[in-house]
Amino acid sequence: MKFKIYDLKTVLNFGKYNGKKLSEVIKIHPSYINWCILNLDHFLVEDDDLENFKKINSNFFFSKKALDKLEKKWDVWDRNQMIGQESHDDWYQDVQSYDDWLQSEFGDEAGTAYWNMD
Numbered sequence: 001m002k003f004k005i006y007d008l009k010t011v012l013n014f015g016k017y018n019g020k021k022l023s024e025v026i027k028i029h030p031s032y033i034n035w036c037i038l039n040l041d042h043f044l045v046e047d048d049d050l051e052n053f054k055k056i057n058s059n060f061f062f063s064k065k066a067l068d069k070l071e072k073k074w075d076v077w078d079r080n081q082m083i084g085q086e087s088h089d090d091w092y093q094d095v096q097s098y099d100d101w102l103q104s105e106f107g108d109e110a111g112t113a114y115w116n117m118d
Helices: 022-028 031-039 047-056 064-083 098-113
Strands: 004-006 043-045
Touching: 022 031, 022 047, 031 043, 031 064, 043 047, 043 064
Parallel strands: 004 043
Antiparallel strands: none
């Protein structure tokens, strides 16, 4: 499995916040980060930044499910590092874009799939 590790300065290249930094998304829609962790297999957030999320937006929190999933993803990433299956140069090459994922999951109704989850 390929991962992309997002830090606070990473600019998202998918979804409704395409073109925004992770730190900006935390300010305007903190629950979106939980959604990304739970629904996008490639999505990892930098461990060092986790404490800063709450500083950016006092309403930010990780759901228990998101924390559990994040921990499992990091375990996989760590195992891959030990056996040499991941390298920093190819993390993102095989990652499916959010829009492509939506299209593959929801077909013609992909544009409304996320919006109807609330």
